[in-house]
Structure formats: structure tokens, C-alpha cells
Amino acid sequence: KNEVEQSPQNLTAQEGEFITINCSYSVGISALHWLQQHPGGGIVSLFMLSSGKKKHGRLIATINIQEKHSSLHITASHPRDSAVYICAVRSPYGGATNKLIFGTGTLLAVQP
Amino acid sequence: NAGVMQNPRHLVRRRGQEARLRCSPMKGHSHVYWYRQLPEEGLKFMVYLQKENIIDESGMPKERFSAEFPKEGPSILRIQQVVRGDSAAYFCASSPNQGDEQYFGPGTRLTVT
Numbered sequence: 001k002n003e004v005e006q007s008p009q010n011l012t013a014q015e016g017e018f019i020t021i022n023c024s025y026s027v028g029i030s031a032l033h034w035l036q037q038h039p040g041g042g043i044v045s046l047f048m049l050s051s052g053k054k055k056h057g058r059l060i061a062t063i064n065i066q067e068k069h070s071s072l073h074i075t076a077s078h079p080r081d082s083a084v085y086i087c088a089v090r091s092p093y094g095g096a097t098n099k100l101i102f103g104t105g106t107l108l109a110v111q112p
Numbered sequence: 113n114a115g116v117m118q119n120p121r122h123l124v125r126r127r128g129q130e131a132r133l134r135c136s137p138m139k140g141h142s143h144v145y146w147y148r149q150l151p152e153e154g155l156k157f158m159v160y161l162q163k164e165n166i167i168d169e170s171g172m173p174k175e176r177f178s179a180e181f182p183k184e185g186p187s188i189l190r191i192q193q194v195v196r197g198d199s200a201a202y203f204c205a206s207s208p209n210q211g212d213e214q215y216f217g218p219g220t221r222l223t224v225t
Contacts, residue, residue: 030211042218043155043203086155090211099145099168100158100212 005028006087006103013110019074021106023087026068033100034061034072035086043086046072077110084108114138116206118219124223131191131198133220139205144187145214146179149201158202161187162210194224 004025013019023032034046047054047061049070053062058077063070074081084107088100117136137144146158148171157171161181172179176194181187187218191198201221205214 033214035216037201043205043216045213045215048213080222088155098143098207099171100147100155101157102155103148104154 002104004087004089004103006085008106009086009104012055013077013108013111015078015110015112017077017110019077019081019108021072021085021087021108023031023072023102023103024068025068025089025090027091027101029089029091031090032063032070032112033088034070035088037084037086037098037105038082039084046085063090064093066089079110079112082108082110114199116141116204116215118159118202118204118217118220120220121218122221124225125194126225127195128193130157131194131222133189133191133202133204133222135187135204135206135217137187137204138208138215141206141208141215143207143210143212144181145205145207146189147203149203149204149219151200155203158189160225191222194222196224198222199224 007022031048033048036044049063059077060073069112084105086105087103119134142163144161147155149155159172159179160168176192178190201219203219204217207214
């Protein structure tokens with residue numbers, strides 16, 4: 001079982017729909033990241049959060065530390081949001097390592 | 113302030129050759145991380161370096177792979193005697209301090225023929 005699980009693996013939506021991508025993890029963490037990767041492209045960091053909720057434009061990320069769960073929401077989705085969304089957790093602060101452990105990603109396709 | 117830079121963006125090597133991948137962190141960042149994305153697989157941590165030191169190399173294959181981050185110049189990921197299974201996208205990320213947000217480079221796509 002992966003330490004970081006995402007659902008769904010694939011998601012197709014119509015333009016304008018509200019989208020939710022979920023991430024569950026089984027290890028202790030110091031922070032959780034949401035990343036975006038376009039096909040064949042680089043990786044963009046969307047959010048880093050360790051508690052509560054963050055909002056940037058049409059994107060909202062929430063985390064529940066007790067339940068070891070995070071969600072990424074996209075409001076008023078647009079075809080340009082089509083990409084792979086990746087959840088990654090950072091191993092506990094204070095250790096020597098600062099590495100990220102990644103989920104397998106959610107492939108989102110938003111149709112016009 | 114330029115972002116994380118990686119070069120080359122695409123690299124083709126024949127089996128047995130050496131591959132050198134370079135990563136220039138963002139200005140002011142002294143922590144560098146290398147990640148590998150194999151075809152149809154997720155990203156995996158390889159190595160974490162701070163200037164002149166390897167902090168964590170638990171994700172590096174035991175043979176043929178090495179990394180450095182010298183006092184001057186970019187971080188280098190070196191793969192000796194490449195094999196087809198090394199074909200992947202290699203991403204570098206940097207952060208100003210341990211625990212800070214990591215910023216990713218555009219990646220180097222290595223193809224071994």
C-alpha cells in the first residue's frame with residue numbers, strides 16, 4: 001500500500017464544474033504539497049500547507065491532520081486546468097531529510 | 113529572480129554512456145533535491161543536498177548514480193554507464209531552508225537508446 005493515496009486516478013469534468021481531488025496519507029508529516037504537472041511539462045507548486053485551508057484564485061486546498069486527509073478543490077473549472085495533480089507529503093520536520101513522498105497523481109481533463 | 117533551471121532539457125544517450133544533469137537552484141536557495149519520474153510512474157525522491165554536503169541519498173540507486181552540489185556552480189546528477197531503465201524525467205527542486213516550500217525546475221528528460 002502506498003504511503004500517499006489519491007482519488008480519483010482519472011477525472012473528466014465539464015467546463016464550469018466544481019472539482020474535488022482527494023489525498024490520504026498513512027505517515028506522520030510536517031507539511032503537504034499540491035503540485036500541478038501538464039503533459040510533458042514541468043511541475044508547479046500550487047500549495048504547501050500544514051493545517052487548515054488555503055485559497056489561491058479558483059483553487060482551494062484543505063487538510064485535516066487528525067484524519068490524515070487533504071482535498072484540492074477547483075471552482076469554475078476551465079479546460080486550461082487539465083493536468084495531472086499530485087499530492088506530496090514531507091517527512092517530519094527535525095529529521096535530517098526533507099524529502100517528499102508523492103501520490104501517483106490525478107489526471108484531470110476538463111472538456112469545453 | 114529566475115526560477116530553478118535545469119539543463120539540458122532533453123538528453124539522449126546510448127547504453128553505456130554517461131549522463132550529466134545540471135540544476136541551478138533559485139537565487140538564495142542552498143537546499144537541492146533530485147526526483148525521478150519513470151514512464152507511467154509517480155515521482156520518487158532520489159537525493160537531498162545542501163551546499164557541499166549530501167544530507168539524504170536514501171533514494172539513489174546503489175550503483176552508477178552520484179550527486180554533488182559544490183560550493184560554486186550547479187548541482188550535478190551523474191549517471192554512469194546508462195541503461196534503458198534509466199530513461200525518465202529527472203526533476204530538481206530547491207528551497208532556501210530546510211522545511212521551506214520546494215520550487216521545481218522544468219526537468220531533464222533522459223532517453224537511453
